[in-house]
Amino acid sequence: MVLCVMAGPAMLSQHLSGQTWETVVWNPMELLRDIFVILHLVGLAAILGGFLEQWVSSSRRITAVMVWGARAQIVTGLALVGLIYANDGEPDNMKIAVKLVIALGIAGLAEANKKKDTPPAAAWWLVGLLTLVNIGVAVIWR
Numbered sequence: 001m002v003l004c005v006m007a008g009p010a011m012l013s014q015h016l017s018g019q020t021w022e023t024v025v026w027n028p029m030e031l032l033r034d035i036f037v038i039l040h041l042v043g044l045a046a047i048l049g050g051f052l053e054q055w056v057s058s059s060r061r062i063t064a065v066m067v068w069g070a071r072a073q074i075v076t077g078l079a080l081v082g083l084i085y086a087n088d089g090e091p092d093n094m095k096i097a098v099k100l101v102i103a104l105g106i107a108g109l110a111e112a113n114k115k116k117d118t119p120p121a122a123a124w125w126l127v128g129l130l131t132l133v134n135i136g137v138a139v140i141w142r
């Protein structure tokens with residue numbers, strides 16, 4: 001909690017670097033991008049939150065929230081790529097391709113195992129670990 005309070009404003013100011021509040025609030029394309037970045041982070045929280053919750057409990061299932069999080073990452077990720085092009089930007093296509101393949105893997109594993117009371121342990125672990133890998137790709141690959 002303390003970490004969130006401290007890290008939140010720092011991450012926000014890093015995200016806004018080079019922009020003023022006026023350009024963010026009044027430029028519709030910037031605003032749209034920011035909304036999709038937030039939805040992208042909510043999708044990430046849905047997968048990882050579900051995974052961590054199950055980790056400390058006795059059951060290891062793929063919950064509906066995790067499945068929807070996995071779907072959301074693909075939809076919001078592709079929307080973010082579209083918005084980069086719409087803003088005359090040039091996304092790193094190699095990085096996007098790697099993230100997309102990993103996200104499709106996560107979503108595939110989640111869809112295939114969502115109805116099982118005891119999914120294969122490897123599939124359950126892979127959903128969490130591949131999500132962490134994609135966070136690493138997003139943050140470290142610049």
Ligand code: HEM
Pocket residue numbers: 033037040044073074076077078080081084091096099100102103106130131132134135138139
């Ligand atoms: C489980 C899957 C995924 C995770 C955990 C994830 C995680 C993240 C995170 C943490 C960021 C913020 C990075 C930062 O601003 O420093 C980010 C940004 C981004 N992600 Fe993903 N991502 C996933 C899937 C995808 C997919 C499938 C795509 C595209 C097909 C994608 C495209 C993007 C783009 C374009 C941004 C940059 C947004 C911007 O600042 O304009 N992501 N992702």
